[in-house]
Amino acid sequence: MIRHPHAGEDARRLAEAGTVLLTQVGSGVHGTAIDGQDDRDELGLCLEPVEFVTGLARVRTPGGREIAFEQYELHTAWSRSRGLAEPSGPGDLDVVVYSARKWARLAVAGNPTVLLPLWVPDTEVVRVTAAGRELRAQAERFASRTAGRRFLGYLRSQRDAFAARRTRARAASRDGGAAYDAKRATHALRLGLQGLELLRSGRVTLPVPAPELAELRQVRRGEWDRRHVEAWIAELEADLAAAVEVADLPEQADRAWVDAWLTRSHQEFWAAR
Structure with a gap:
């Protein structure tokens, strides 16, 4: 039961x-x-x-x-x-x-x-x-800088789990580099992309628009080198943190x-x- x-x-x-x-x-x-x-x-x-x-x-x-x-x-x-x-x-x-x-x-x-x-x-x-x-x-009534910060927090949580390899790696890079948790990586990247869109436009497009969707699916399949994945996550994190401070959205x-x-x-x- x-x-x-x-x-x-x-x-x-x-x-x-x-x-x-x-x-x-x-x-x-x-x-x-x-x-x-x-x-x-x-x-x-x-x-x-x-x-x-x-x-x-x-x-x-x-x-x-x-x-x-x-x-x-x-x-x-x-x-x-x-x-x-x-x-x-x-x-x-x-x-x-x-x-x-x-x-x-x-x-x-x-x-x-x-x-x-x-x-x-x-x-x-x-x-x-x-x-x-x-x-x-x-839906636009829910768009806020507070929401942008939550996307950033969720990204960082997924990034930390990915970096620490807290879960069993599900994919290995195509060129034989270090194995990584492709699902965690995809979540972190997706949160960064969607958080940026929310802060810039007041909404989130679903599914993730091209060309980023194709790249996310490549990461999900483990086709990217881990170093390149980490670099993209870091870039999105920095962009999202900056966008929270300047977004033309209400605080709440x-x-x-x-x-x-x-x-x-x-x-x-x-x-x-």
Whole structure:
């Protein structure tokens, strides 16, 4: 039995009933997925019934505890013999649906992954309601220098993991140079490119545009020499750090608009129920 606290049946029903936006995220939507090597990631947000927002209602976990609802998770890898210890692999599905309130907190703080549903192409939208369409139409309200700093922080985290080889190397350079973790490297580079675009234009294009996408896919396949990968990461990090300071964007997301959207969307959801 899956004992993850956010995988309970109560959480699933609540998430499914209130989902306003669910999209593909991850390498599939960035354009960096390699056929047969990646899982599918989906991320969304849902509105909660009134008793969960203004009252004391809770959801029951698979272990029998009652907790406040914040998100629902589904990971098909958990159905295999190792359960929660089983990592996702090729062909697996990973779904996370946040409460709209938690999603909004993460989004206004500039979390790069949480922001992705605002920009994915229509073809990558799994489910959307009028409230979700309004959110996507107002995506520019989440663009901020704070978000740029979060992209920079995520880049540095991936860079450090890549440099320290904290995970098993997945590729070796074509010319016989030192092996490197191609997936970590691709994440770091992609975050740099997308962070720069956000700071310069107020949005992120998905998948990553050409010609950089072709280069990212080469890195993902381990075709670049490690030294060249490290040099590109360092260049993007420096450019992103500089761009944060001069970007023509507000310091913070439009919290007033987000707050109004949350209030209005919940009220309309409750009235419809």
